[in-house]
Amino acid sequence: MAQSKLKKQGLGGDIPATQEKGRLEKRQLVTPADPAVTPRTKICTKCAKTFRVDPGKKFYLCSDCYRRTFLHKKASSSFDTRILTSIICSTCGTREYLPFVPNQHEKTFCRSCYAEQRLAPSLVTPPAKE
Numbered sequence: 001m002a003q004s005k006l007k008k009q010g011l012g013g014d015i016p017a018t019q020e021k022g023r024l025e026k027r028q029l030v031t032p033a034d035p036a037v038t039p040r041t042k043i044c045t046k047c048a049k050t051f052r053v054d055p056g057k058k059f060y061l062c063s064d065c066y067r068r069t070f071l072h073k074k075a076s077s078s079f080d081t082r083i084l085t086s087i088i089c090s091t092c093g094t095r096e097y098l099p100f101v102p103n104q105h106e107k108t109f110c111r112s113c114y115a116e117q118r119l120a121p122s123l124v125t126p127p128a129k130e
Helices: 003-009 063-077 111-119
Strands: 040-043 050-053 085-088 095-098
Antiparallel strands (some): 040 050, 085 095
C-alpha cells in the first residue's frame, strides 16, 4: 500500500528516508513504573472521589467512606443483641440454647450429641468399586 493510503486509514506514519522498507529497527525499552514502589491513584466506588493508595494496599474506598462503613460496623458488632433459640435435643431430650435458628426443628441436637454424631462413622456404606 502506498504511504498516503496508510495515512488516510490512520495507520503508520512518516517513513524516515534513512531506513529501508521492510527492515526492523531496535528501539530503547521503556520500563514501566514498579507498582510495588509507586503509589497509585484510584477512584472510590461509593463517592467517586479520587484518592491515593500506598503500595501493597488494596483499597477500593476512600478513607472517609471506609471509616463510615467498616469502622461503624466493627464498633457496633460487639454491642449487637444476639438471638438464642431454645431447642430440645432429639436424641437425649435436654433443653439447649443455640445462637442460630435451625432449619429442621425435629432434627436438632445439643452440643454433646452433635459432637458424638459428627465423630461417629457414617451408617451409609460407600458403593463397592468394581
